[in-house]
Every structure is written in structure tokens, then in C-alpha cells.
Amino acid sequence: MNDNATAFLPETGLAGLKAHWRNDLLSGFLVFLIALPLCLGISMASGFPPSAGIITAIIGGMVVSRGSGAFMTINGPAAGLIVVVYDAVQSLGDGDAMAGYRYALAAIVVASVIQILMGVFKAGLLSSFFPASVVHGMLAAIGIIIMAKQIHVMLGVTPEKGSLLSTIAQIPESFANLNLEIAIIGFAGLVILIIWSLLKDGTLKMIPAPLIVVLVGMGLGHYFELEHQHIYLLHPDHPYMQPTHLDSDQVGPKFLVAISENFMSSFYFPNFGKFFTLKFWEAVVAIALVGSLESLLSAMAVDKLDPYKRHSNLNKDLTAVGVGNLIAGSIGGLPMIAEIVRSSANVNNGAKTQWANFFHGSFLLIFVVFFPHLIHSIPLAALASLLVFTGFRLASPREFANVMGIGKEQLFIFVATIISVIATDLLIGVTIGILVKLVIHLMHGAKLNNLFKIHFTQNFQADGSIVINIQGAAVFSNFMALREVLSQIEHGKMLIFDKSAVTLIDHTVMEFLHGFQHDYESQGGLCEFQGLDAHESFSDHPLAARRIKL
Secondary structure, three states, rough: OOOHHHHOOOOOOHHHHHHHHHHHHHHHHHHHHHHHHHHHHHHHOOOOOHHHHHHHHHHHHHHHOOOOOOOOOOOOOOOHHHHHHHHHHHHHHHHOOOHHHHHHHHHHHHHHHHHHHHHHOHHHHHHHOOOOHHHHHHHHHEEEEEEEHHHHHHHHOOOOOOOOOHHHHHHHHHHOOOOOOHHHHHHHHHHHHHHHOOOOOHHHOOOOHHHHHHHHHHHHHHHHHOOEEEEEEEOOOOOOOOOOOOOOOOOOOHOOOOOOOOOHHHHOOOOOOOOOOHHHHHHHHHHHHHHHHHHHHHHHHHHHOOOOOOOOHHHHHHHHHHHHHHHHHHHHOOEEEEEEHHHHHHHHHOOOOOOOOOOOHHHHHHHHHHHHHHHHHHHHHHHHHHHHHHHHOOOOOHEEEEEEEEHHHHHHHHHHHHHHHHHHOHHHHHHHHHHHHHHHHHHOOOOHHHHOOEEEEEEEEOOEEEEEEEEEEEEOOOOOOHHHHHHHOOOOOOEEEEEEEEEEEOOOHHHHHHHHHHHHHOOOOOOEEEEOOOOOOOOOOOHHHHHHOO
């Protein structure tokens, strides 16, 4: 970043609060309106009490924001962790939801310690080891799983217990036996979200779509008298037009959010009774891995949205998130990450500093303490529609098209990861995705001894420029050494990357070098790339993988 731009960077700390409290207070309030329904929905979809998500967002805002290494991120529970946490509750609880919840809290606490250690020992760069196609495949699989589970909630039907594939297979049956009043609420929310996503009016879009969904859902819930147990009637004057599945057509308070009037009673403590079991450590690794990866990727994505082009200290941010998770897991909360949707809204709302995150957490605390009865009037179907829409965005056809545009091999890895995650579990699925990518690299000419060790030299020229010669394969699994060297180069130099001796360079490295060029040149330096003229590209995408022509 040049000196002129740096002079206008918003101050941080108390000076930033004094200078920008109006902007941050407004943005924090608007983000709070988005966060409240999402926290509730994510929490219940994870098998946790509704208040758990709010506890996490409060800690993420009021505690993590004070030690975060980021500037514009909003910390809280995220849809990407629903599958991991829900699986932990189910596997550790053995059918006992409360026991599974408390065992999962213990797993969150241990995972948070791992995150803190990763941040302290500067392991934030490990996110680079996971290729984009595998990460996007993992997120798409999570989106499919969320939709498969939440569609039933949106329709007011409880599927028979079974595997994920069984849950997916029961979707047509749930449509056939839907609970009409509940389904109306769910589909109304879905329609609102679709319409809001298509709006072009910037002023109207300032009103958070999740807030509209919740308000409409509450209105319909009151109209359908969900606070009272009853059987819905399509046409009271025409008995022959009534539903035939009376058991599934019961409506009442069970379709509303159940939350305690006393916020202090929402705190629960972890149970470490399964600390020495394999299932416990599978949950720990999954929570630490997925949570850390999502948080780091979100922080980097938000940096690109920041109008001041500030760069997060990823290791410091990971440490702060770990501390937040340690506190949250100790008192009954979900794991948190730097959440991309709320963070993007924070940027668009005109926030300047991390105080916006603090205010968002403060508003949540005030609301849950003084207005819990309003939360109880929110229909579960309205929250389910938010999650179905979120799941669709993670696994939308656009995601498939974007990956296909980078290269057919990327699409193959993407789809292989999706299928593997759905057919097995998240950790195994991601591992399979990485193995598939490594095999593809070997098929494209990478040497086995080059997969995890990159070969490059750094030559300092008399004119002050630096020539970096890269030889052999430069791929996701070996380029961290190059990344570390580049991070230590003095700003303002002329860097020449000579790739003429490269036999294979994958999309992950191409994308990294492109991002590095943008950042380095914004700080006064220059980057020049040479030597790829003799290479063939895997697609027309400018950052597609390339290999030397045979």
C-alpha cells in the first residue's frame, strides 16, 4: 500500500472508536439483524440449543474483536460448521442429545486449544495446503447436506432416522406429506430470499433479508396460531377436503424456537468423559480443521473487500478465534469463525474498524437478555428457509460452472470431493479430494520427489531487482516454502519470476502469485512473470493450471 493511502487508514483501538463510532455502531446494528436469525438456525441445525449460537456471536463480537488480527470480519457461528458439529453431537451422544451436546462442547474446547497453538506457532499459512477445488467441493457438500436436512424442517415433517442418503431419499415423501401451514411459512421465507438476491436497489437491500424472513414468519406464525396446539384445516366448512395424515398435520409451539426466558440458564458446561475415545478426537480434528480453514479463507476474502486494502494478521486472528472458541465451548456455545456473509455486509454497511464487530455482539446480548419472548415467536420453518438458501448458495450450479471454467481437472476434483464427503464423512472426503489432486499432478508429469518440495533460486541483480527461478513442479502441496520466502522480501523491489524451467504449475500457485503481485505492487513494488510461453493451459481461464508442452 502506498504512503498516501496509508495516511488515511482508520485508527484502531480507542482512537478508532472515538473517530468512527457512528459508522461502526450503525453497521454493528445492521449486522446484528442478520446475525440473530442465522445464529438461531445454525445452532438448532447443529443439534445445539438455540441460545448456543447467540452465546458464540456475543463472545465473537465483544471478546474476539478486541484481540483479532483482522479489521472488518464478523465472528460468529457459520453454516459451514453445521455438519461437523451435528456429527459430533450424534456420534458422541449415542442417541442422547444433551449428553452429545456436552461431549461436543468438550471437543470444541480441545479444538480451540489446537487453534490457539496454530496461531502462536504461525501455522496460518497451512490454509494454503488445501487446494481451492477441494475446499469448494467440501463447502458444496456441506451445502447439499444442509439442504437435505433442513428441507424437512421447512416442510414441517420429521424424517425417519437413518443415514444422510436415507435423509435425502425421504425428501419426496416429505413433500407428499408436508404440513401445509408450516410449509407456507418455509416457502414464504425462501421466496423472500430469492427476490432479495435479485434486487438491484441498493437502498432497499440495506434491509437485511433474514430480518424480513423472520418478521414475515412471525406474522404467519401468529396468523396460523402456532402458539396453540391444533390440527390445521384447509377448509373448515368442507370436511372432505381435510388432510388425511392427522399425525403429521399437528401444529403448535413445537414449531417455534424454544428458548429460556432467563439467559443465564442457557449456559452449559463441557463433559470430557469421552476424551480418550477415537470418536472424540475425530470430532476435535474436524472442528479444528474445518473451523480454522474456513476462518482463514474468510479473513483473506474480506481483506479483498476492505476499501482500505488492509491485510489481516492471520496468525493473530486464528489465535483470537481460538480464544473465543475456548470461552464459547466452556459455557455452551458453538465454535466460531470469521464469517463471510456477515463480514461482507459489515463492509457494505460502511464499517471502519473492529468496533463494528463489538457492537454487533453487544446488540445480541441486549436483545437476548431483554427480549427472549420475541425469539420464542420465530417459526423454525423460517430459520430453515434461511439455511436451505445458504446451502443452495454453497452448492449452486454457478459454483460448478466457476470451477469448470478453471479447468476440467478442477471440476473432477471438485465433484470427487463432494461425492466423497457425502458418501463417507468430511475428513475422509477432504483427504480423498487431496489425494485425487496429487494423482492428477503425477499424471501431468510431476515427479514424486517434487510433490512436497519445490525447487527455486533467488538471485539478486546489480540493478537491485530480484530474479526468482522456479524449476520443476510448483503445486499446492509444495509451494509454502516459496510463499514464506516471498513474505520476507523487502517492499519496493522489482521481482522477476522466471517460470521457463517449470514443468507443471497448478491453479493454486497461479492464484497465489496473482494475489501476491496485486498486494506487492500496491505497496510500491513491481512484479514481472516470464517463461510460460512454452506451456499449454488447461483452460482459457487466466489462472488455469499449465504444463510444459510435450
